[in-house]
Amino acid sequence: MTQVDIPLIDCHTHIGRLPGVVGEVFYPQDLLYIAAREGARFMLVSSATATTVGQHAGTDEVLAMVARYGDRLGGMLWINPHDPTWESDVDRAAQAGFYGIKIHPTLDHYAVDRDALDAVFAVAREHRWPILTHADNDGTPMSALKYEPLIQAYPDVVLILAHLRLEAIPLAKRYENVFVDITYVDPMRVELGVDALGPSKILFGSDACEGFDVGHPVARARPPRSYAGLLEGLRVRGIADAVLEQICYRNAQQLFQLAP
Numbered sequence: 002m003t004q005v006d007i008p009l010i011d012c013h014t015h016i017g018r019l020p021g022v023v024g025e026v027f028y029p030q031d032l033l034y035i036a037a038r039e040g041a042r043f044m045l046v047s048s049a050t051a052t053t054v055g056q057h058a059g060t061d062e063v064l065a066m067v068a069r070y071g072d073r074l075g076g077m078l079w080i081n082p083h084d085p086t087w088e089s090d091v092d093r094a095a096q097a098g099f100y101g102i103k104i105h106p107t108l109d110h111y112a113v114d115r116d117a118l119d120a121v122f123a124v125a126r127e128h129r130w131p132i133l134t135h136a137d138n139d140g141t142p143m144s145a146l147k148y149e150p151l152i153q154a155y156p157d158v159v160l161i162l163a164h165l166r167l168e169a170i171p172l173a174k175r176y177e178n179v180f181v182d183i184t185y186v187d188p189m190r191v192e193l194g195v196d197a198l199g200p201s202k203i204l205f206g207s208d209a210c211e212g213f214d215v216g217h218p219v220a221r222a223r224p225p226r227s228y229a230g231l232l233e234g235l236r237v238r239g240i241a242d243a244v245l246e247q248i249c250y251r252n253a254q255q256l257f258q259l260a261p
Contacts, residue, residue, distance in 0.1 A: 004040030013206025017050030051079035113147035
């Protein structure tokens with residue numbers, strides 16, 4: 002397996018029980034296998050168990066991961082605002098040195114508005130945690146554009162709109178605290194995003210381990226992926242290595258205050 006030839010921090014990964022297929026689950030050891038084999042320096046990790054089983058179960062998984070592997074895998078707190086006791090996980094996450102918050106309105110079934118998310122953004126402000134969110138397809142009740150009232154109300158909260166939707170581009174241009182990630186984004190759209198935003202507003206992510214070689218059979222086969230393959234697709238679009246290093250490493254290092 003070819004290792005990546007530039008520094009790489011993956012800001013968007015998951016452990017836990019994934020939605021869709023019963024029994025599809027990934028473990029911290031799967032991420033460590035990928036990192037060692039492919040050359041990633043650090044991964045920021047939330048647990049999909051938070052949506053398939055329950056938020057507290059997902060938080061417990063990430064707490065156990067950080068206690069054992071926190072030098073290589075950083076915790077992200079998946080918050081489901083439907084859970085009336087979600088705030089009880091915040092202190093546990095803060096004490097364990099989590100790096101930010103993950104939200105997924107589509108999987109957790111709520112529209113993006115201030116009624117749903119004011120309290121979450123307030124927690125992010127208090128703990129200086131970036132929020133990484135799944136931005137759904139443009140034009141839906143969970144799309145990037147729906148975040149603008151929250152962006153305006155919380156200008157000191159970093160918001161990363163995953164999957165580089167078209168609606169996210171003007172928000173990232175207009176607001177200093179808004180960024181995008183390129184998780185599951187085709188290389189041509191990444192090229193357009195770089196042209197529109199420059200490299201300082203874009204982060205690298207891969208999502209769950211689906212498609213990556215984790216060293217054992219998985220519940221659901223997916224098209225094969227690797228970090229080197231993802232980077233090569235971007236190079237084919239003419240994205241220079243200096244730009245890739247900023248997207249894949251320096252931006253996450255700065256936003257999440259990670260050691261070099």
